[in-house]
Amino acid sequence: MDDDIITIREVAEYLRLKEKTAYALVAKGEIPGFKVGGSWRFRRSELEKWIVRREGNEADRS
Known part of the structure; x- marks a missing residue:
């Protein structure tokens, strides 16, 4: 799997x-x-990219 x-x-x-x-x-x-x-599934690699983008957005606000 x-x-x-x-x-x-x-x-x-x-x-x-x-x-x-x-x-x-x-x-x-x-x-x-x-x-x-009917069940949600996620690609771990996409979540990691999402985290990096979120971290970048937070850094822009500092």
Whole structure:
């Protein structure tokens, strides 16, 4: 199995969020994800890129 694809539970653990918060963020389109058979899936590499972009945005505000 390709461990680059992770579940919403794994995203919540990875980002240290509650699952409910992860669901809310992905529903708003703030976290990159896609649905497979009604379940959210995420590419770990895309989440890492998203984190880097977020870090860049925070640095711009300082």
